[in-house]
Amino acid sequence: MLATMSAEEIRSLQRKVLELKRRKDAYIIAHNYQLPEIQDVADYVGDSLGMAMEAKRTDHPLVVVCGVHFMAETAAILLPDRKVITPERYAGCSLADSITARQLAEWKREHPDAVVVAYVNTTAEVKALSDYTVTSSNAVDVINAIPEDREILFLPDMFLGMYVREITGRKNMYIWPGECHVHARVNPQDISRAARENPDAVMLVHPECGCSTNCLYLKAKGELDVDIKIFSTGGMVRYVKEHPDNDYVVATEVGILYRLQKEVGSGDRLKPLREDMVCEYMKMITIDKLVRSLEEERYEVKVPPEIAEKARVPIERMLAISSRKR
Ligand code: 13P
């Protein structure tokens, strides 16, 4: 549908969204990877942590989450008395799918005294079995807040886990071998090539990328002569805002480029590390689906109360530890 839509059709649907939003007193929260036309009509655009914080802060009766399913589920868990909807109920996440509640329960039986730290990219059922949730922007803070003598089970992203273990120096942390299909394909050779081609650029690398720990290692050994910053998508936005005159190579889903472009006023200084870093789940949310979602108040995201009650605990702990504003 989107490929055949003209710019005027998109603008007309955007006007409809704004009108419906006003009429229904709805609030739209979108992720940094969303399509430009979605980002432009959202009330808030940010990373997973920012989206959770914003969901909690808002008092609108209808909250629309434009992001993948676990993001909408997190909002629904935090807002049990509000209506939370998503324009596309099949927008999944390969990382969230890499561990089930049953697998986690089994892992916990092998480490009965361990603290379970789950990346927010997980299902509500997995969160309900966890002690803390984290996002890429606060994982280090959360691990540092856990007493050193406690074992940690970290899931499901192995690259984020290895990165956090490297930064915190934590020895007793076990990592689940899960990955995101978009970020896992990035390798250190991609970074070396980009560094050769763009010697003055800053590399912004998401910790889910397959190269994140390797980058730190090579950099420490002096084998990678490039300025690398490892950030959540929200961290990337803040950094670019504060340093608008740099050139950047960005290693995460390409939707972030539009978000960054808005901060610096043009795309001239921004390049994706790989054009093929596209999350097809994020792109399932289109402007026509958003209109339909608002019109029909669908698809409502409901988490069974007994799961939501348990899943809320680790999310609230994460929000309490997070030092960041939003
Ligand atoms: P952020 O929390 O950094 O936005 O990451 C979410 C995500 O799904 C990355 O692929």
Ligand code: SF4
């Ligand atoms: Fe999930 Fe990867 Fe898509 Fe992020 S980019 S939503 S981790 S599949």
